[in-house]
Amino acid sequence: MKVKKLLIGLLVSGLALSFTGCGDNGTITKEGNKYHIFGQFVEIKKIRFRDPMTNMLIDEFFLYDTETKIVYVLLNGDVDSGITPYYVLDENGKPEIAIYGENYNG
Structure with missing residues (x-):
């Protein structure tokens, strides 16, 4: 029974860490700007x-999809x-x- 609870706890912890993006320290550009990578999405700008x-404090991310180059806006607030x-x-x-590199000028 204890092993089962331990496995469930480890599974839940692993899922929680994977959803928060644990392990991504970002990438530094030659200009010194730091951006993050969210799977196939790359951060362009954060406000x-x-x-x-x-x-409430809200983070607004401008991201682009590396496969389609479509630019997205991601709003991340305290509760939504x-x-x-x-x-x-x-x-x-x-x-x-907006297509990154074509009609999006950041």
């Missing part, structure tokens, strides 16, 4: 702000989070999905 309505593609305006003023 931290406090929501004036709820007074969400991700959505980032849109830019084309030369005609119509929104289109």
